């Protein structure tokens with residue numbers, strides 16, 4: 001299923017498609033069933049690269065109980081994900097300062113929702129900020145499309161009112177048809 005998705009996206013990359021179409025493609029992976037064994041790290045999440053090129057990257061994240069992402073943006077890129085297994089909580093934040101002081105950011109918690117298997121989340125734009133946490137029982141698995149690939153983004157400390165730049169890294173890379 002993932003191989004088909006990669007081939008499909010390589011033919012016509014995410015930024016040339018309608019957002020609803022990406023959502024349908026991701027949901028298709030969920031509906032087809034997913035049982036690949038992924039790397040695990042107790043209390044954390046791991047990032048597995050399925051495919052990347054200069055136009056997009058496809059990642060699988062495996063969320064152990066207790067896993068919690070930073071409060072982060074997406075470097076101005078588009079980011080879609082579907083929950084393949086388990087439950088997650090997504091906390092949205094809004095940046096309320098003018099963004100004109102380096103290293104300083106005021107972000108405010110907006111709302112939270114729980115995502116169930118098959119649910120989708122879409123992010124785009126510079127200040128689309130969220131935090132993702134494991135919820136419920138057992139591991140949770142999500143499939144992400146970033147377009148373009150997510151190289152650098154910002155991580156926010158919403159208590160200290162600061163942010164810093166971060167870079168994405170992979171815990172493992174699946175053999176992909178390149």
Ligand SMILES: [Fe+2]
Nearest residue numbers: 072074079130
């Ligand atoms: Fe994110």
